Amino acid sequence: MSATQPAHDAPATHVVAARRFSCDGGEGALGHPRVWLTVPHDTGWVDCPYCDARYMLDPAATDSH
Structure with missing residues (x-):
């Protein structure tokens, strides 16, 4: 697995x-706390640590940036 290959399939991709x-x-009240994410230059993608959305x-x- 390389830095450009995801470790798992995401439940949703945006x-x-x-x-x-x-x-x-x-999901409104059923969601999770708001987190700020940054897409790394080397991969071009990031997964949310709460919901695993890619x-x-x-x-x-x-x-x-």
């Missing part, structure tokens, strides 16, 4: 337009 964003589980940076996104 494409984000910014490298830094927040995740709250998207966020991939849109290739057309501008890198403001």
Whole structure:
């Protein structure tokens, strides 16, 4: 397994337009605490530590960080 290969399949995958964003589980009161995540330059994706949703940076996104 390399840094660019996910360790597991994600329950949901989302494409984000910014490298830094927040995740709250998207379930309202049934979600999880809001966490701020940053998509690493070397992988192009990050998994939420609470809900395991995978966020991939849109290739057309501008890198403001």
